[in-house]
Amino acid sequence: MSVALFTLAQPCRHQEEIRKSRFLALAAPVESTEQAMAFVREVGDPTATHNCWAWRIGQDYRFNDDGEPGGTAGRPILQAIEGQGMDRVAVVVTRWYGGIKLGAGGLARAYGGTAAECLRRAGRVTIVAMARLGLRCDFAELALLKARLKDLQAEVEHEAFGADGVELQLRLPDSRVAEACLRISDISRGRSEARRLD
Structure with missing residues (x-):
């Protein structure tokens, strides 16, 4: 630690x-x-x-x-x-x-x-160490994803809507990254995967 x-x-x-x-x-x-x-x-x-x-x-x-x-x-x-x-x-x-x-x-x-x-x-x-994550999700999952990630102190820094979904950039405490990745995978049933941007 x-x-x-x-x-x-x-x-x-x-x-x-x-x-x-x-x-x-x-x-x-x-x-x-x-x-x-x-x-x-x-x-x-x-x-x-x-x-x-x-x-x-x-x-x-x-x-x-x-x-x-x-x-x-x-x-x-x-x-x-x-x-x-x-x-x-x-x-x-x-x-x-x-x-x-x-x-x-x-x-x-x-x-x-x-x-x-x-x-x-x-x-x-x-000082809390922060991390950045990027992911793509379907429109139907966006609201639930944002709500469930907010529980992990994740802030949406950027979102871009495309024809086939939404690109998100998130900023959250480094200690919550693993949990956030699991939630993203669960909510999207494995279709969305977060990647570290930093």
Whole structure:
């Protein structure tokens, strides 16, 4: 069984003062690289000393130290995202320098700790792995098929009516695919067979 991953229910923020430097973490749920980078650009403060950030979306991730010593800001923020079991999340930690140097270890603790505390306090929602199925069915079976698949949280993304039936594209939780395929076969008496589209 795979470990449940979470994303944020909504954007959140957390601020700390560490040895006269002010650290502000802003985090948001994101679905794409473009959305993550737009968030980074949108919330970074040009008057701040540094706007360090990280994001993770599935296997894709990026981080940036924005002028802090290498490995002291972006990577600790990414580790905070992973440590909180989060995915599809972007975090920007903005620092206003207060005159006291923190050293490499102090910077990593400050950036990572501020990001982790922001995510710890945030509302979260479980990420459900989704799948896409395609199938063709007869007109007579369409209504029953749609009703019975709705019980499995399947949503019709696309339907196309042809001369000899209906082409459907469905989106449903990955965990319900096997059950959906059985229902489709039962309702159509074996005439319709679902195929994975992803």
